[in-house]
Amino acid sequence: MSPTITRPDLRDILTPLLPSLPAAALSTQPAPAILPLLSPILRQRVQLLSSASTEPWLRLLSYDKGKDARLAEVARSDRLEPHPVSGEVEIDWDYDVQTQYRRLDQETLQALVVLEEFELFFRLVYCVNDEAGGGDGWRVGEISVPDKSNPFASFEGYPSIEVAENSFRQQGENLHKPNPQPASSAVTHLAAEENHEEEDDDDDYWARYDATPARTPQVNRSPAPQSAQQQTVASTHQAVAEEDDAYFAQYDNVQPAMDNHDPDEAQAAQEITGSVPPLGLQHPASSGPRAGEDNEEANETNGGWTLAPSPGGRSQEEEERTASLAHPRPESSASSNGSNTVLKLEEQAGRQESSEFGIKQHVSRSIRSLFLLSRAAGIDRDEFERMVKTELDVLGMVEEDM
Structure with a gap:
């Protein structure tokens, strides 16, 4: 967790990206100047899938297939037309932009930027050692259409990076902190330990049989006279054996294929x-x-x-x-x-x-x-x-x- 992570410069990241969305809704290949602004995962996704497809590459910027059509409509609308003098899309970066942050794990810090007036949101990811993107910094990980009711409902972020870092740190401490056990659970724990010891004793007892030779003991015939049922079973087995011998004895009279004497x-x-x-x-x-x-x-x-x-x-x-x-x-x-x-x-x-x-x-x-x-x-x-x-x-x- 690096303490030197600063807030993203939204003007530098989104200003060159917004005018390219209308062209992305029509073109099948991305502009080379846009690829460094994307995260390594999204950049690889756009490069690989756009080269093998004949559809516009705008759909590759979103992971929600249900919002592809709406994203294409927003990109083709007149909202993203650049200003005739400045050549940029006019946005009030202090009032039209809403941002939240969250940390997923030790290596992933995200920021969700919502432009309600344009019906767009940008999921930013802080990337480390991104040579193709110019080193460490914020990159665009996804572009899609936000939910109208609550754009941040699924993100569950925080208003600043410091608050997001503290929340993640507290969650980690709560996971490693042992929970106090009531008296009843302590008794249950002791009973479980006793049962475990008894199971170990049983395992030691049955493990003795593993040392015995793996040999089937010989069946000793009882000196008692056989019953009528046993005699019937024995005679049946003998009759079946004689039938098998008679059947296979027929093959003794078969002429071999390579024997010339017939x-x-x-x-x-x-x-x-x-x-x-x-x-x-x-x-x-x-x-x-x-x-x-x-x-x-x-x-x-x-x-x-x-x-x-x-x-x-x-x-x-x-x-x-x-x-x-x-x-x-x-x-x-x-x-x-x-x-x-x-x-x-x-x-x-x-x-x-x-x-x-x-x-x-x-x-x-x-x-x-x-x-x-x-x-x-x-x-x-x-x-x-x-x-x-x-x-x-x-x-x-x-x-x-x-």
Whole structure:
């Protein structure tokens, strides 16, 4: 709190500011000569907001949005027209001006200047170390329209700086002065202290548990026999656990994505190998019970298919044995046997076709899996094709030895 603060020179502060208000109601940019008269906060507000707006900068001088329209009307009125000789707005600074002061805190001293004839008020702030404004001194912190009933109602100031300083000093002393306590409040204070001591004792007691290890004690089973309800709950938990095990056991039969061995394909290939030999192949000779089955089958189809050997390697016995090359024909003229034979041949042909299709699908999937595995290992498509062609060429050379 500085004792050298003097009253503001209203003539020097407001005389250059009043003629600029009509121009501020029309212009979007403030005059450079007006900015040093404003407080640092209001100066920064006007500079920043006026540069990004297309509206007149007069509205930036007031913090009350509800009074912007009235402030613009006052600025455009003929009250602020300067005198034609002096070029200044005519004001009687001794009678037309009312001023009050107040201190908000240790660093903020304000003055409210009201011009009732012009319907304007100026909130002045004493600024320290204001280089842009010319050093220490009074600056304009706000310009707006006062309330007609009581202009100083919201300000609550004092007629002089000395009275405002004394009032602020007394308020500070009253805040730090302890209030006397009655006897009843003293008793209450003692009871509160006793309760506080008891709470401290309770805190010490419960704080002992913080030193114990953070370990859950093991649950000891009671030697008493379990009740019917406990047995029911245990059986229910066991049934749920078995259902979960059965559900997750299904994933054991899932084929992994990177595993080339497919049990389903292997089983299909085994069924193909164990099925009826393709057409043109001779049934292998067998003895015992198998021979009896072949005789029964021969009654229907008159034997299976045989491969005819090359003409140069045949002997006379072989020619006689294969003279009656088994074509599917009924042994008798019964139409039922012929129909059964045709159905069996069609069934064999369908099996052979499905077997070939399954083998082709297996080969295709194997090549696709190998390609995906090679690509995952960083081998490109050209290198993979070259490897496959190389293996096919090698297979062609050793095909006769296989």
